[in-house]
Amino acid sequence: MPALEIATRFDWDTFVKRYWNQRPVLFKGTQASPFTVEDVFDAAAGATQRYLSRSYAPTSRPDVTFTIDRLRQLRARPWLPQASDGSLDGYDARMASQLGDRRYALIIATLHASGFRLWSRQRAFFSGLWQRVGMPVTGGITTLFHGTYEHSPVGVHLDRFTTFLFALRGRKRMRFWRKRPWREDVSTILDYQPYLASSFVAEVEPGDILYWPSTYYHVGESAGAGVASSVNVGIPITEHRTIYSVDDLLRGMLDETSLADQEWKQTRLASVSAPPLARGVLTQDGVLDTTLPKALTEAVRAFRDVSHPKEAQRHLQATWLKRLTSGGFEPVPPPTRARRLNDAHRVRLDPNFPVVFERDGATSWLCSANGHALHGVGGGRTIEIFFRKLNSGAELRVEELLRPFKPRRAATHDSDVIAATRDGMRGLLQKLHSFRVITLST
Template identity: 75%
Template structure:
């Protein structure tokens, strides 16, 4: 049985050399964690708002799972964290009054997508790891585990992710097996009592960071001391063939059905408006018409549009730039509301996470920041200079940045082009501000 190594100092060079994808390690009370209970609660409450706005359809994929005594609650509204709870402590108190001694588990996946503050601190923390081992092309996953559950609802299992556990509140025990302890042809088990002797455990408490490679079977356990909260970050290591990346690129062009309604209306595929019902399809005595139904014809036309070589190249280019600027954690938080920027306002960009920019095949600029991309930016060297000035990290006024550009621009029929004018560049800066790349300074 392997022994768990425990250390009180965290640094990335030592971690990569001794532990990365090799063996579990527990970092005790290092203060290195990027997560706080306050930020985590705000992200969880935001996830609740998003969850309640989604469909309850059986084929939907909600980011929140809630169980009571291992039974998943299909309608979980009353059990989820809400802003009025004020904190995780307030949330726990509300549930305790309702559930008494019943054990519960709250699991929130894609937690980073619901809070820019939490996401940005997480990206900052892991950027040092990516510099040493490389950026995960499919991105890491961030999951909140919270509750009084006796053991993980899914039981003993092995992930395709190498995992960091950041303990926030309470005490938790993680139990590990270096190899699968059972012989049955199943991927998980709930009753693992017969296999305890071959396991080893890690006891974690607030401030600890626990790491284990993807090759270890594991299960989380409650130590019996009340509510425990942790954030797990999984990084794909095995079982992720290159085909997944191709599928991901195609989905970005074609499968936009998971977008919110307002986002969907802004896509080019939204122009497929024909009814899916085809009158007269069964009236030709088995002889098919030479013409496709209108809905299929429009879909084929839209597919042809987005998959044309030049358009596909732009899409792939923008997708890669978004992924780089997302820092390994997608989906990223939604943009903020647009705010008018005045000439006198001074702005700056964090030089550690600059605006990525380059030319596309049409000799226009595209840029990406914080996991968002803008395409079709017109202009030449002056636009490049604007990006370079932003990326120095020094504060500069909006008026000074846009002054080199023309005051007006000849009318164009292409509404998707951001013109290289003062108004166009102000609009560009306002977009970067909604992406939270630009901050206002005194």
């Protein structure tokens, strides 16, 4: 049975050299974790709002799961964290009053998409790893495990992710097997008592960081009374085929068909409104009409529009820029409401996470920051100087940034395209503020 290595100092150079994709390690009390209890609660409450706005259809693959005594609750709303709980302690108190001694598990996938502070600190932390091993093309995942459950609801399993566990509250035990301990042709098991002898464990406490490669079978267990909370960050390593990336790009070109209803109505494909039932496709003699039904012709036309070579190339370029500035964790948190900026406002951004600017033809350009992308036209060299000043990290007056641009010119045909005028660039700054790229002062 292999022994678990324990370290008391965390740095990326040592980690990559000794442990990355090699063996598990437990970092004790290093104070290196980017996650705080407060940020995790805010993100969990945000995930509840996101979950409730989406479809309850089985195919919607919700990011939130809640189990009571290992039974998944199909109507999870009463059991999820709410902003009114105030904190994880408040949420735990509500669960204790409603569930008593029954064990429960709250699992929130893609946690980083629902809390900007959490996502921002996580991005900064893992940027050190990406500099050394490369950034995952399709991004990592962030999952909250919270509750009083006896062990992980799925039992012993193998991930396609190499994983970091950040312990927040309570005590937890992770049990590992170097190789699959059972012979049955199944991928997971709940009853793993017969295989304990070949396992080894890691006991984690608040502040600890535990890492294990994707090749280790594992299960999370309760290691004491009370509630335990941890955040797992998984980085795809095995069984992640290139075709997944193609699928991501294609779905993005189609404006993401799994959007919530109110988001879907804003996309171009929402214009495909022909009824799904095609009348008169067969004649009385049983001959098939050679004319495509309206529903299919509209769908083909819409796909042709969004996959036009020039637009597809711009989409691919924007997708990569968004992926690059998301810091390896997509989807990013949604923007806040835009605020009007006046000339006296001062703006500043973090130069460690600048706005990425790229040309898109002779007069067109793209910029991206915090996982969002914008398309603009015009500006010549002035636009490059604008972003160079902004990315310096210096505090700059809005009036100073906008002075080189002409007061106004003819509007663009597309309302989503930014014209390099004073009004257009003021709008760009307002969008960057809503993306939380820049901070304001007066």
